[in-house]
Amino acid sequence: MTGLFHKSIEQKEIIKRKKELKALVKDKQYDKVLQIGSELLEKRPDDLDVLFIVGSIYYMRGKHKTSISYFNKILDISSYDPETLLLKANSLFELGQYNEAIKCCSKIQEIDPKNKAVLELLSKINTKQR
Secondary structure (H helix, E strand, O other): OHHHHHHHHHHHHHHHHHHHHHHHHHOOOHHHHHHHHHHHHHHOOOOHHHHHHHHHHHHHOOOHHHHHHHHHHHHHHOOOOHHHHHHHHHHHHHOOOHHHHHHHHHHHHHHOOOOHHHHHHHHHHHHHHO
């Protein structure tokens, strides 16, 4: 019985920390977001929301290799997440890995053939590859 009670308390704490994390994102306190996000991922390494938030912060900071590692973890669990695929594709583009970026774009187009952001990225890739 103690195990169930403990798990409930731990779950409530995680929910509270995730709310705090989202508030910090709104306040643009990204260093704190990364700190809390890392703490949460130690407890729940497959938390898609936290992985996405942390990966997105690294993406915004131009740390594309790091962001891709978070996006890959998400895609291992949810392989057709269009937002994650698009961020990964953009990171790959920034790193000059155009063929890999195109693969991500192709997956997105399977889900959403008219995705404007994908079409724009593919156009940028074509311009770079000429």
